[in-house]
Amino acid sequence: MKRREELTFWERIYLPEVLKGLAVTNYHFFRNLTLHIAHAMGLAKAERAAATVAYPDERKVYPDHYRGSHRLTLREDGAVRCTSCFLCATACPAQCIYIEAGESPDPHVEKYPVRYEIDTLRCIYCGLCVEACPCDAIRMDTYVHPRIWGFDRKDFVETKEVLMHRSRVLAEKGRDGNMQEMLEWYREQEREVYNPERPELKTYTERGRPQHLRPAPAPEELPAVDRHHVAPGGK
Numbered sequence: 005m006k007r008r009e010e011l012t013f014w015e016r017i018y019l020p021e022v023l024k025g026l027a028v029t030n031y032h033f034f035r036n037l038t039l040h041i042a043h044a045m046g047l048a049k050a051e052r053a054a055a056t057v058a059y060p061d062e063r064k065v066y067p068d069h070y071r072g073s074h075r076l077t078l079r080e081d082g083a084v085r086c087t088s089c090f091l092c093a094t095a096c097p098a099q100c101i102y103i104e105a106g107e108s109p110d111p112h113v114e115k116y117p118v119r120y121e122i123d124t125l126r127c128i129y130c131g132l133c134v135e136a137c138p139c140d141a142i143r144m145d146t147y148v149h150p151r152i153w154g155f156d157r158k159d160f161v162e163t164k165e166v167l168m169h170r171s172r173v174l175a176e177k178g179r180d181g182n183m184q185e186m187l188e189w190y191r192e193q194e195r196e197v198y199n200p201e202r203p204e205l206k207t208y209t210e211r212g213r214p215q216h217l218r219p220a221p222a223p224e225e226l227p228a229v230d231r232h233h234v235a236p237g238g239k
């Protein structure tokens with residue numbers, strides 16, 4: 005970056021730089037617009053036009069090294085590999101790992117996590133927990149992104165069962181299976197929560213629905229206004 009005294013007169017008055025920026029923006033806007041119209045008419049198909057992804061209905065393919073979510077790895081017998089040494093929780097800069105240790109039923113292992121939870125709202129996805137683990141019990145090679153919506157803080161806390169389940173799905177269905185399962189789960193939640201046929205979910209639905217989407221209260225439910233009331237002092 006140039007220092008102020010190195011700037012030319014034209015750079016110092018900013019206007020030509022602003023116009024240059026606008027020219028670039030307009031060039032891309034009109035180029036894309038023209039190409040999308042041409043594509044709709046079956047022309048210039050070889051020329052690629054920029055398009056935004058209609059998230060969450062469409063998703064980009066994640067890169068191979070994508071590290072979006074944790075999992076707890078398993079032993080051959082399906083038990084959790086973690087030995088509750090707390091090194092990951094100690095290394096975590098966001099202090100979002102909660103572990104409760106218990107005596108392991110396996111005589112060869114001293115401890116195991118009775119509870120292992122990650123608060124993904126606090127996690128900064130730095131991977132230090134993975135590096136700190138001496139027995140490869142936690143990994144972030146799941147190829148899925150963190151949970152994107154929920155109605156409560158607790159919806160974003162990943163439990164030991166969730167973290168172990170991810171390892172099982174990964175082993176059985178591969179990375180794409182892992183992603184598919186998560187997307188299917190999102191769709192299920194949406195269907196359930198916004199299902200008008202399920203009155204027992206109403207409280208949950210109303211709580212979860214954004215304010216502007218909630219139905220207006222029926223007129224009789226509105227508090228009655230006492231129009232004859234005169235406040236003290238006549239105001």
Ligand code: SF4
Binds near residue numbers: 096100
């Ligand atoms: S990725 Fe970083 S912030 Fe998240 S749980 Fe691991 S150590 Fe903590």
Ligand code: SF4
Binds near residue numbers: 087092093
């Ligand atoms: S995940 Fe690894 S570092 Fe964390 S408590 Fe378990 S064994 Fe220790």
